[in-house]
Amino acid sequence: MDLDRGRLADFLRRRRARLAPSDVGLTDGARRRTPGLRREEVAQLAGMSADYYTRLEQSRGPRPSRQILGALARALRLSEDERDHLFHLAGEEPPHGTGHVRPGLLLVLDRLDDTPAQVVSDTGDVLAQNAMAAALVGDAASRPPAERNLVRRFFLDASARELFPAADRAEHARRHVAHLRAVLAARPDDRRAGALVAELRRRSREFARLWETREVAVRCADVRRFQHPVVGLMELECEVLLSAERGQRLIVYTARPGSESYERLRLLRVVGLQDLAVR
Known part of the structure; x- marks a missing residue:
């Protein structure tokens, strides 16, 4: 399977936009110009640098590892089907077993x-x-x-x-x-x-x-x-x-x-x- 940078970037942006800070245990903080989480907040939740995550959303990042994909699935509160789709977009086989948290x-x-x-x-x-x-x-x-x-x-x-x-x-x-x-x-x-x-x-x-x-x-x-x-x-x-x-x-x-x-x-x-x- 091949990495589809464009569709991966679009999927990440759409899933980020649907989340409110309260959905992930964060305070709303200052007034927001756009709906959803900020890129920096997703990066923080996933344990990665904001620059790395930004490059993924801009279709110019490196191929994410399976560990990074799992962290993004948790940070963006993806369902199991959505997590599998994320892995497919990154050119990876979805993980099996009970590691995905609902x-x-x-x-x-x-x-x-x-x-x-x-x-x-x-x-x-x-x-x-x-x-x-x-x-x-x-x-x-x-x-x-x-x-x-x-x-x-x-x-x-x-x-x-x-x-x-x-x-x-x-x-x-x-x-x-x-x-x-x-x-x-x-x-x-x-x-x-x-x-x-x-x-x-x-x-x-x-x-x-x-x-x-x-x-x-x-x-x-x-x-x-x-x-x-x-x-x-x-x-x-x-x-x-x-x-x-x-x-x-x-x-x-x-x-x-x-x-x-x-x-x-x-x-x-x-x-x-x-x-x-x-x-």
């Missing part, structure tokens, strides 16, 4: 501006985050796609464990493995899940040991403690909402009003978001 779910995510929330696949891939979640657990979009999996990072990246108190890490490890076993039991032919398990059994002794216990448990609502490097220890309620899209979960973190964790979460909204803004 616009309605992203809309809910955008509305939770004072609460950490993220959409995660049942195998642990972070598919979308709001700014508060990025401030709490790190900005997944800033990592290569292979490093956005929560289970993979927990067992293979020592820095990922520092987010949790040392006393809680063994329990987190046990729950991660039990949940992944439940997913693979439900979908034994899932190649991505199978490849993740094979890699972790090969590279992590701890994972391999826990896998042999054959414990099965789907992760659901619970209480988790986070050791944030700036605001300190927080005990947060973790609510898990299942999406109609198979294998996707919206995870929302809240603190009991009046608690010390509640005050620290409010502080995170100020300190954490400022930190993200200067990156």
Whole structure:
């Protein structure tokens, strides 16, 4: 398939024009001369430079990568059919699987501006985050796609464990493995899940040991403690909402009003978001 720069540019412009700032969790700000989002806002949502996005809309940009196309699909709140069309215009085969987050779910995510929330696949891939979640657990979009999996990072990246108190890490490890076993039991032919398990059994002794216990448990609502490097220890309620899209979960973190964790979460909204803004 060939890249169709002209039709791709037209599609991006039309989809940008149909979105209001409130549709993506942004404030209206100054008076707008044209409807829809500004190019700079789409670029910000997609995690790319404004100049790069502008060149795409002007039919003079380079062939966008699959990662860029996926980011644009999320930023422009495309439906699955629209996302597939975007990939075709760019000369790419649309992705398969459960990685596409429905616009309605992203809309809910955008509305939770004072609460950490993220959409995660049942195998642990972070598919979308709001700014508060990025401030709490790190900005997944800033990592290569292979490093956005929560289970993979927990067992293979020592820095990922520092987010949790040392006393809680063994329990987190046990729950991660039990949940992944439940997913693979439900979908034994899932190649991505199978490849993740094979890699972790090969590279992590701890994972391999826990896998042999054959414990099965789907992760659901619970209480988790986070050791944030700036605001300190927080005990947060973790609510898990299942999406109609198979294998996707919206995870929302809240603190009991009046608690010390509640005050620290409010502080995170100020300190954490400022930190993200200067990156």
